Amino acid sequence: MSILKIHDKYFKPYKSRKKIAKYVSLLAQQVALDLGKKEVPLFIGILNGSFMFVADFIRAYKDQCEISFVKFTSYKGTTSTGEVRKLVGINENLEGRTVIILEDIIDTGNTLVEIYEIFRNKKLKQLKIVTLFFKPNVFRKGLPIDYIGKSIPDKFIVGYGLDYNGLGRNLDSIYQLTTRKMTNIVLFGPPGSGKGTQATILKDIYGLIHISTGDVFRYNIKNSTELGLLAKSFMDKGNLVPDEITINMLKAEVDKNTDAKGFIFDGFPRTELQAKALDNFLAEKGETINGMVALEVEEDLLVKRLLKRGETSGRLDDQDESKIRNRFNEYKNKTSVLKNYYQNQNKYFGANGVGTIEKITERLCQIFDTL
Helix, strand or coil, X not given: CCCEEECCEEEEEEECHHHHHHHHHHHHHHHHHHHCXXXXXXXXEEECCCHHHXXXXXXXXXXXXXXXXXXXXEEECCEEEEEEEEEECCCCCXXXXXXXXXXXXXXXXXXXXXXXXHHCCCCCXXXXXXXXXXXXXXXXXXXXXXXXXXXXXXXXXXXXXECECCECCCCCCEEXXXXXXXXXXXXXXXXXXXXXXXXXXXXXXXXXXXXXXXXXXXXXXXXXXXXXHHHHHHHCCCCCCCHHHHHHHHHHHHHCCCCCCEEEEECCCCCHHHHHHHHHHHHHCCCCCCEEEEEXXXXXXXXXXXXXXXXXXXXXXXXXXXXXXXXXXXXHHHHHHHHHHHHCCCCEEEEECCCCHHHHHHHHHHHHCCC
């Protein structure tokens, strides 16, 4: 789960599919226990929002039952209008029946008032109310609600049947309205593309924190932090540092900067596993990766640039073309996986990395401004 944009607003993960399934299952068990097997209730779902809840509830309810629907509307945008309009009524003969209303959410209670009014003269055996979510802070009607899946704060939610101006009903989890605070960019570029130079410039332009994997590793090892010592124990044996250690280093770096406007991640993630871990970590904070921005430069040009740099840098891996080519192969293999990962989220952006530093910065800014 990650932050979603629906129409003009952003929504952060709130209740996972697994948690929702737990609430639904418990509600179905409670109702079945109270009614007993001799009772054949009529469940009535309140459309449109309850259709997913009703479907899952009925599957979880193991005894005999009937199902019908009634449709109301009271929302426009993200606030309740306070007025409820009945759109579709009940045609069944309800005399002597146990009727159980299945609602996705009860907040102000306006719809609940209409429900009680509809069934007041139907000569029911009993009427019970089941709601998946309940907002106690705004409920003012003093009417009974028999079963509540989960009480939640008065914040607008979408997903699992609930919508924002028609969209979001098909999401299998619940998302909560949020104010987007951060801009988080994954910056990629092949060796010699000037990625580090551009990251330094862009962090100042946009007021972001530049997190370089290499710098983070060097800091932790130099200062003998717990993670640094752990990473060094693998490196000393010639082994790759496990993803978990790298991820925990990056998490610690992000947590140091709680007031940041956002981050430029340089050299991380390098694998799809790391990308997913980063997504999950940011989602816990109500944030997301805005985009992966990759500098695109023709390989032969960069090989010449690195060989030229090797004449003065002292770096042995800049003086051997075969080693340079191997670095490019490694980069392309890793980037192609991540490119697909972010493209599937419509978050991959390529930028021409050939030209003066100023011209490349200008191209990158054009992308950053859209994110």
